[in-house]
Amino acid sequence: MSLLEVVGVSKQFPGVRALDDVSFTLNAGEVHALVGENGAGKSTLIKVLTGVYRPDGGEVRYQGEAVSFNGPLDAQAAGISTIYQEVNLVPLMSVARNLFLGREPRNAIGLVDVARMNREATDVLSGYGITSDVRRPLGLMPLGAQQMVALARAVMVDAKVVVMDEPTSSLEPREVETLFGVIHRLHERGVGIIYVSHRLDELYRICDRVTILRDGKLVHAGKLEGLQRVELVSHMLGRPVDAGRSFTSFAGEHEAAAAAPVLKATDLSSRHRLNGVSFEVRPGEVVGLGGLLGAGRSETIKAVAGALPLDSGAVEVDGRPLRRPSPVSALRAGIAVQPEDRKAEGIALGLSVRENIALAILPRLATAGVVSERKIDEIVDTFMQRLRIKASSPHQRVGDLSGGNQQKVLLARLLATGPKVLLLDEPTRGIDVGAKAEVQALIDELASEGLGVVLVSSDAEELIEGSDRVVVLRDGAVVGMLRGEEVTTEQLMNVIAVAAS
Numbered sequence: 001m002s003l004l005e006v007v008g009v010s011k012q013f014p015g016v017r018a019l020d021d022v023s024f025t026l027n028a029g030e031v032h033a034l035v036g037e038n039g040a041g042k043s044t045l046i047k048v049l050t051g052v053y054r055p056d057g058g059e060v061r062y063q064g065e066a067v068s069f070n071g072p073l074d075a076q077a078a079g080i081s082t083i084y085q086e087v088n089l090v091p092l093m094s095v096a097r098n099l100f101l102g103r104e105p106r107n108a109i110g111l112v113d114v115a116r117m118n119r120e121a122t123d124v125l126s127g128y129g130i131t132s133d134v135r136r137p138l139g140l141m142p143l144g145a146q147q148m149v150a151l152a153r154a155v156m157v158d159a160k161v162v163v164m165d166e167p168t169s170s171l172e173p174r175e176v177e178t179l180f181g182v183i184h185r186l187h188e189r190g191v192g193i194i195y196v197s198h199r200l201d202e203l204y205r206i207c208d209r210v211t212i213l214r215d216g217k218l219v220h221a222g223k224l225e226g227l228q229r230v231e232l233v234s235h236m237l238g239r240p241v242d243a244g245r246s247f248t249s250f251a252g253e254h255e256a257a258a259a260a261p262v263l264k265a266t267d268l269s270s271r272h273r274l275n276g277v278s279f280e281v282r283p284g285e286v287v288g289l290g291g292l293l294g295a296g297r298s299e300t301i302k303a304v305a306g307a308l309p310l311d312s313g314a315v316e317v318d319g320r321p322l323r324r325p326s327p328v329s330a331l332r333a334g335i336a337v338q339p340e341d342r343k344a345e346g347i348a349l350g351l352s353v354r355e356n357i358a359l360a361i362l363p364r365l366a367t368a369g370v371v372s373e374r375k376i377d378e379i380v381d382t383f384m385q386r387l388r389i390k391a392s393s394p395h396q397r398v399g400d401l402s403g404g405n406q407q408k409v410l411l412a413r414l415l416a417t418g419p420k421v422l423l424l425d426e427p428t429r430g431i432d433v434g435a436k437a438e439v440q441a442l443i444d445e446l447a448s449e450g451l452g453v454v455l456v457s458s459d460a461e462e463l464i465e466g467s468d469r470v471v472v473l474r475d476g477a478v479v480g481m482l483r484g485e486e487v488t489t490e491q492l493m494n495v496i497a498v499a500a501s
Contacts (some may be wrong), residue, residue, distance in 0.1 A: 002025045002026060002027055002061075002064075003026050003027055003028045003030075003062075003063065003160065003161060003192045004025070004026040004049065004060075004061070004062055004063075004080070004161050004192060005023075005024070005025050005026070005060070005061040005062075006022060006023055006024040006025075006045065006048070006049065006058065006059075006060055006061075007023055007058050007059050007060075007061065008021050008022070008023055008057065008058035008059075009021070009022050009023070009045070009048055009055045009057065009058035009059070009060070010022070010055060010056050010057040010058055011041075011044055011048060011053055011055055011056055011216075012056050013400060014392065014396075015392025015393065015396065016216075016392050016400075017216050018041050018044040018216050019041045019044050019045060019048070019055070019216050020215075020216045020217045021057075021058070021217070021218075022041065022045060022058075022213065022216070022217065022218045023058075023218060023221075024045065024211050024218075024221070025221075026161065026192040026194060027192060028160075028190045028191075028192050029187055029188075029189075029190040029191065029192065030187075030192050030193070030208050030209065031183060031187060031193045031195055031206050031207045031208050032192070032193065032194050032195065032207065032208065032209050032210070032211065033195050033196075033197070033203045033207035033209070033210040033211070033224060034046075034194055034195065034196045034210075034211050034213070035196070035197075035198075035203065035210060035211070035212050035213070035232070035236060036212055036213035036214055036236055037214065037236055037402075037404070037433070037434040037435060039215070039390050039401070039402040039404065039405060040213040040214050040215065040216065040236070040402075041213045041215075041216040041217075042165075042196055042213060043165070043402065043403070044216075045213070046082065046163055046165060046194070046196070048060065049075070049080065049163065049194075050069065050071075050072045050075040050080060050082050050163065051068075051069025051070055051071045051072060051074050051075045052071065052072060054068065062078065062080070062161075063160075076157060076159075079157075079158070079159050079160035079161060080159065080160070080161040080162075080163070081154035081155070081157055081159040081161070081162050081163070082154065082162075082163040082165065083147075083150050083151050083154045083162070083163065083164050083165065083167055084150075084165050088150065089101070089138055089146065089149065089150055089153070090138065091137060091138050091139025091146075092137055092138075092139060093137065093138060094118075094134060094135050094136060094137060094138065095121060095125070095130075095132065095133075095134040095135070095136060095137075095138050095141065095149055096114075096117050096118045096121035096122075096134040096135065097117075098138045098149055098153065099121045099124065099125070099134070099149060099152060099153050099156070100117050100120075100121065101153070103157075104117055105117050105120065118134050118135060121134040122134050124152055124156065125148070125149065125152055127152075128148045128149075128151065128152050128178055128182070129148065129174065129175060129178045130145055130148055130149070130152075132145065142294050143340065143341070144171045144172055144175050145175075147167065147169075147171060147175075148171070148175060148178070148179075151164075151167065151179065151182065155182065155186065159191060160190075160191060160192065161191065161192045161193075161194070162186060162191055162192075162193050162194070163193075163194045163196075164193060164194065164195050164196065164197075165196045166196055166197055166198070166429075167179060167195075167197070168197065168199065168202060169426075169429045169458075171458075172292050172458070176202075180205070180206055183195075183206055195207055198431060198433055198436060199459075200229055200232070200233075200433070203224065204224060204229070207224050208223070208224065208225075209221070209222060209223055209224060210222065210223075210224045210227065210232070212232065212235045212236055214235070214236060214238050215238075219235050219238070220232075220235045233433055236433060236434060260282075260318075260319060261280040261281060261282050261316075261319075261452075262281055262282060262283045262317065262318055262420050262421055262452040263280065263281040263304070263315070263316070263317055263335070263420075263421045263452050263454070264280050264281075264314075264315070264316040264319075265277060265278055265279055265280070265300070265303070265304055265313070265314075265315050266278050266313055266314045266315075266316075267312055267313040267314070268300065268303045268304070268310060268312075268313035268315075269310060269311050269312045269313050270299065270303060270308055270309060270310050270311055270476075271311055272476075273296065273299045273308065273476050274296055274299055274300060274303060274308075274310075274313075274476040274477075275475070275476045275477040276313075276477060276478070277296065277300050277303070277313075277473070277476070277477065277478055278478065279471045279478070279481075281421060281452040281453070281454060282452065283420075283450045283451070283452055284447050284448065284449075284450050284451070284452070285447065285452060285453070285468050285469070286443065286447050286453040286454075286455055286466060286467050286468050287452075287453070287454050287455070287467060287468065287469050287470070287471060288454075288455045288456070288457070288463045288464070288466065288467030288469070288470040288471070289301070289454065289455070289456045289470075289471055289473060290460070290463055290470045290471065290472045290473065290482075290492050290495075290496070291472055291473035291474055291479075291496065292474070292496060294475075295473040295474050295475065295476070296473045296474075296475065296476035296477070297425070297456045297473055298340050298425050298456065299476065300473065301337065301339075301423045301425050301454065301456060302337075303315075304330070304335065304423060304454070305327055305330045305335055305337040305423055306322065306325035306326040306327050306328075306329055306330040306335075307327050307337075310325065315330075317330075317333040317334050317335060317420060317421060318333075318334070318420060320333065331360065331417065333420075334418075334419050334420030334421060335419065335420070335421045335423065336414035336415070336417050336419035336421070336422050336423065337414070337423045337425070338407075338410055338411060338414060338422070338423065338424045338425060338427055339425055340425040340426045340429070340456075342406060342407060342410055343406075346410045347398050347406055347409055347410050347413075348398065349397070349398055349399035349406075350397065350398075350399060351397070351398060352394065352395045352396060352397055352398065353380070353384065353389065353391050353393075353394050353395070353396055353398055353401070353409055354376065354377075354380045354394035354395055356398050356409050356410070356412075356413055357379065357380050357383055357384075357409060357412045357413045357416055358376045358379065358380060358413075358416070359413055360413055360414075360416065360417050361379070361416050361417055365379075377394075379416055380394050380412075381394070383412035383415060383416060384412070386412075387408040387411060387412050387438075387442065388408070388438060389401075389405055389408045389409060389412065390402070390405050391405065403431055404431035404435030404436075404439075405435075407427065407428075407431055407435070407439065408435075408438075408439070411427070411439070411442070415446075419451065420451070420452060421451070421452045421453070421454070422446065422451055422452070422453045422454070423454045424443070424453065424454065424455050424456065425456045426456060426457060426458060427439055427443070427455070427457070428440065428457065428459070428462065429457075429458070440462075440466060443455070443466065455467055460489050460492055460493070461489060463492075464487055464488060464489050464492060467487060468487070469481065469482060469483050469487065470482040470487055470492060472492065472495045472496060474496065479495060479496075480495035482495070
């Protein structure tokens with residue numbers, strides 16, 4: 001008997017059929033890959049399984065019985081836990097509070113036993129490689145560590161089914177190995193795992209079976225062993241794989257024009273975060289920021305964009321210094337930023353595609369205080385077509401789009417500002433193979449048009465193949481620079497290893 005089963009489920013949204021007669025089966029002790037392009041229906045299926053959405057047709061069966069959960073808490077109480085790509089915890093609460101939220105240990109008179117909670121949290125998290133003070137607010141921890149806290153919380157509730165949605169998107173290699181160890185232990189306990197990831201290496205390493213969705217329909221289900229990667233990608237995309245371009249790498253190198261730097265960062269220093277970071281970016285050049293989690297990559301992006309207060313240092317755009325660095329002055333100077341966490345710091349989920357794209361350029365489109373609706377429509381249509389944004393219309397709510405299309409909407413807004421420099425922090429994090437290739441191709445195209453690009457990626461291969469030069473960081477300081485033939489994964493690892501020794 002299967003542990004969890006979906007039978008002929010359909011789900012309709014305005015203008016979009018998100019699921020169309022989809023069936024899915026999870027067995028006890030199985031790691032089951034759920035894959036497909038963004039917009040294929042993966043997130044909708046998970047939300048149907050966990051009670052966020054009610055299906056329009058079909059049914060969900062859990063341990064042999066038809067169920068209809070009233071929400072994620074109801075599903076969790078039944079033994080189905082979900083770890084989302086975006087950490088779904090409370091950043092202002094302590095790490096321990098988040099871990100025990102809703103089930104805090106209590107003393108004899110019914111009050112929360114804080115000492116016991118902190119002690120048990122420390123013991124639990126040590127098994128996940130987390131040695132931070134559990135009394136600190138969760139939001140002060142790196143995203144990878146927050147993800148591990150979310151994982152620990154999901155596993156602690158004695159779940160029979162664990163849904164992992166892009167669980168390694170914010171993790172470093174060491175943390176990934178810890179995660180895989182946890183998955184192995186869950187497998188031995190008979191827990192069923194639904195594993196959503198765009199990283200094919202992970203799928204083939206840990207998953208037993210695979211279900212592939214495309215445009216809301218089931219297109220393949222079966223054992224992963226024996227299914228060639230080219231076949232898997234072909235099922236996902238609905239077309240033969242383009243032999244002329246890899247779906248996991250950039251198309252080629254960029255030749256930056258022999259011109260003055262479009263961006264120059266000098267001695268960027270911020271207490272406990274950055275220590276004298278300096279680098280340049282020329283028109284048509286992609287400069288990667290490499291290093292392990294916590295090396296200072298995102299902090300460097302924020303410093304250049306005026307979002308991180310500096311103790312010293314300077315930023316110049318086209319030879320002109322940012323006198324009073326701030327996000328507004330940086331934007332006006334031609335610096336556009338795609339943040340690491342698109343939902344918390346980027347897009348406005350409650351607004352439409354049209355409103356999100358136009359958000360940063362409304363002042364430019366106004367005459368005597370009146371915004372031209374025609375100009376907005378022209379710009380929005382242009383970028384929706386150029387980035388191939390899948391939406392029922394420009395007026396569809398961004399929160400209803402897939403993760404990859406949300407990312408494209410954010411990129412469209414940035415490009416609409418006409419930037420000189422594009423700062424990209426994990427631009428392909430959590431998006432599928434097809435959408436990833438499109439974003440990578442777009443970065444190629446933008447650089448070839450003379451835009452300066454700074455790229456941060458936790459995927460070393462993506463960083464290496466997509467960059468002309470790589471600035472290697474550790475503990476907020478530059479520890480190396482890779483150029484030309486030096487730009488290889490092996491050289492990057494060597495620089496990091498030497499710096500850490």
